[in-house]
Amino acid sequence: MAHTFGVDLRGIIDLLSHHLYSSPRVYARELLQNAVDAITARRALRPDAPGEVVIEPIDSGTGGTLRISDTGIGLTEREVHDLLSTLGRTSKRDELGFARQGYLGQFGVGLLSAFLVAERIRLVSRSAKGGPAVRWTANAAGDYEVEVLDGAGADREVPVGTTIELVPNRDSEHWLERDVVRALVVEYGELLPVRVVVAGEVVTSETLPWAQDALGYGARVLGVQPFDAIPVEVPTVGLTGVAYVLPRGVHPGARQSHRVYLKRMLVGDSIEGLLPEWAYFIRCVVDSSSLRPTASRESLYQDETLLAVREELGRQVRDWLVRLDATDPDRTSALLDAHHLGIKSLARVDDEMLRLVERWLPFETTDGGQSLRQFKRKHGSVAYVPDVDEFRQLAPVAHAQGMGLLNAGYAYDVEIMDRLVALDGPAAARRVAPNEVLAALGEPEPDVERALRDRLALAKDVLERHDCEAVPRDFDPGSLPALLVTNVEGERKRDVEQAGEQADPLWAELLGSLVSSESDASQRLVLNCRNPLVRRLAGLNDSALVELTVESLYVHALLQARRPMRPKDTAALNRSFLELLDRAVGGHS
Numbered sequence: 142m143a144h145t146f147g148v149d150l151r152g153i154i155d156l157l158s159h160h161l162y163s164s165p166r167v168y169a170r171e172l173l174q175n176a177v178d179a180i181t182a183r184r185a186l187r188p189d190a191p192g193e194v195v196i197e198p199i200d201s202g203t204g205g206t207l208r209i210s211d212t213g214i215g216l217t218e219r220e221v222h223d224l225l226s227t228l229g230r231t232s233k234r235d236e237l238g239f240a241r242q243g244y245l246g247q248f249g250v251g252l253l254s255a256f257l258v259a260e261r262i263r264l265v266s267r268s269a270k271g272g273p274a275v276r277w278t279a280n281a282a283g284d285y286e287v288e289v290l291d292g293a294g295a296d297r298e299v300p301v302g303t304t305i306e307l308v309p310n311r312d313s314e315h316w317l318e319r320d321v322v323r324a325l326v327v328e329y330g331e332l333l334p335v336r337v338v339v340a341g342e343v344v345t346s347e348t349l350p351w352a353q354d355a356l357g358y359g360a361r362v363l364g365v366q367p368f369d370a371i372p373v374e375v376p377t378v379g380l381t382g383v384a385y386v387l388p389r390g391v392h393p394g395a396r397q398s399h400r401v402y403l404k405r406m407l408v409g410d411s412i413e414g415l416l417p418e419w420a421y422f423i424r425c426v427v428d429s430s431s432l433r434p435t436a437s438r439e440s441l442y443q444d445e446t447l448l449a450v451r452e453e454l455g456r457q458v459r460d461w462l463v464r465l466d467a468t469d470p471d472r473t474s475a476l477l478d479a480h481h482l483g484i485k486s487l488a489r490v491d492d493e494m495l496r497l498v499e500r501w502l503p504f505e506t507t508d509g510g511q512s513l514r515q516f517k518r519k520h521g522s523v524a525y526v527p528d529v530d531e532f533r534q535l536a537p538v539a540h541a542q543g544m545g546l547l548n549a550g551y552a553y554d555v556e557i558m559d560r561l562v563a564l565d566g567p568a569a570a571r572r573v574a575p576n577e578v579l580a581a582l583g584e585p586e587p588d589v590e591r592a593l594r595d596r597l598a599l600a601k602d603v604l605e606r607h608d609c610e611a612v613p614r615d616f617d618p619g620s621l622p623a624l625l626v627t628n629v630e631g632e633r634k635r636d637v638e639q640a641g642e643q644a645d646p647l648w649a650e651l652l653g654s655l656v657s658s659e660s661d662a663s664q665r666l667v668l669n670c671r672n673p674l675v676r677r678l679a680g681l682n683d684s685a686l687v688e689l690t691v692e693s694l695y696v697h698a699l700l701q702a703r704r705p706m707r708p709k710d711t712a713a714l715n716r717s718f719l720e721l722l723d724r725a726v727g728g729h730s
């Protein structure tokens with residue numbers, strides 16, 4: 142013999158309250174939604190049927206009930222048994238189980254959420270299809286009663302539509318009181334296309350607020366004045382709304398959160414996944430007639446449709462950016478200034494964005510802040526350094542020699558340079574190695590160089606300790622005594638030597654022929670013979686003082702290069718500083 146599942150109503154209510162819905166507050170949305178759906182159903186029969194929802198909350202502390210009445214389609218006695226008293230039964234799906242167009246509900250469980258705040262629900266309804274009025278009373282314990290109000294005076298007074306009355310449970314009276322109810326109804330239902338009255342006050346408006354004053358509405362919803370408001374539209378899912386461009390100050394890692402309405406009922410205002418990740422500086426407010434909610438109605442179902450909508454909204458924001466670029470240069474550069482990270486990340490894969498970045502985004506260069514285009518116009522191609530510290534170190538030297546350098550050490554910069562090369566050819570951008578800057582530096586006067594090299598021989602131990610080769614040069618600015626650069630060739634040579642130890646002789650010889658540097662030290666301390674201190678170093682006779690000066694110059698250059706200090710560097714800093722201090726206060730005299 143076949144049996145049907147039994148259902149423990151208490152268990153279901155517990156499931157709903159603790160696991161499906163995030164708070165009892167959703168009861169207001171579910172009741173509102175049923176009332177609006179009932180009006181929609183009635184208007185499907187008769188388009189000019191009245192549409193109004195009236196909510197009478199509890200007056201604080203009076204211990205009464207909340208009533209919500211609608212002028213909707215109502216329920217016949219059969220429907221009350223069939224729809225209200227069977228969990229999961231709904232009138233809002235078709236024979237094949239698909240959600241019917243135009244209705245907010247679809248799962249057949251929403252009414253139960255009233256039990257999150259009520260111990261008893263009383264419903265009185267009269268169907269627009271005719272027949273007597275019906276009263277249905279259900280308790281949280283899981284029992285219900287149906288009475289037909291036929292013929293009696295009470296029946297005649299019941300208009301077509303439904304009134305639901307909630308008797309609060311012990312801890313929930315406050316959920317049904319005026320201020321809370323009003324706030325909840327405004328939050329969820331302020332855009333509903335029917336008149337909703339709470340405690341005598343109409344809380345809905347006919348038109349979508351962003352259609353009238355998008356920027357004003359944006360400021361209210363976001364709490365700040367948006368940079369701009371982009372109207373967006375995806376007709377395939379009946380979506381309209383606004384993409385707000387946030388003013389500066391949003392972090393690229395910040396979670397996207399959008400305000401989403403479905404059929405003009407709020408789903409939530411921190412809905413994720415509506416725009417591609419790069420658009421972190423955009424907040425949307427949209428209404429859609431056919432995106433799918435999850436069963437809790439608190440988020441969107443992540444399906445193919447949502448993916449397609451995300452792509453399309455991303456495209457519309459991007460098109461706006463391109464239009465702005467063409468029509469309003471000042472605003473474009475202000476926007477790029479505020480949100481360069483998102484736009485740069487887009488430029489890696491989108492050529493029009495790349496051109497926009499090329500034209501407007503200021504980069505740090507040896508000629509000050511400049512766009513790639515300006516820089517290219519002056520120097521012919523973009524010579525860049527892919528590391529911020531290296532740039533800072535090389536920039537003054539390069540600038541003094543008339544070389545243009547651009548700092549491409551921030552997020553996405555190198556990928557943007559690679560993309561420029563892929564599009565415009567190898568002359569478009571070029572990575573500059575420190576040695577290239579060194580190659581541009583002048584040779585020192587021979588006698589100064591000779592004298593300096595003699596002194597440097599005295600500091601051999603110090604230089605070896607720091608894995609450094611000293612290179613005398615002559616360059617501007619004269620105030621800079623020394624420059625520390627990584628010896629890329631030296632490192633390569635060391636790798637090759639290591640590889641050579643393990644490789645067969647023929648291969649080792651081949652590898653060896655690729656390396657030309659004289660030294661295999663990993664760093665180069667480039668001493669500036671134009672600097673007075675370095676010149677004095679060339680004339681020193683005290684070998685201890687030569688060692689101390691070379692080590693101090695090394696530490697100074699290391700600090701300038703902002704390299705991380707290893708323990709032996711910190712020890713060198715302490716040693717040289719204290720020894721210099723000692724000499725300064727006369728310890729050696």
Ligand SMILES: Nc1ncnc2c1ncn2[C@@H]1O[C@H](COP(=O)(O)OP(=O)(O)OP(=O)(O)O)[C@@H](O)[C@H]1O
Nearest residue numbers: 175179215224231232246247248249250251252303
């Ligand atoms: N105010 C009302 N007027 C007329 N019929 C109603 C009303 N409230 C509920 N009903 C009927 O009761 C059924 C069950 O309602 P319930 O809120 O549990 O589910 P639903 O609205 O169909 O779906 P969902 O769970 O997505 O809200 C509805 O499908 C509708 O037919």
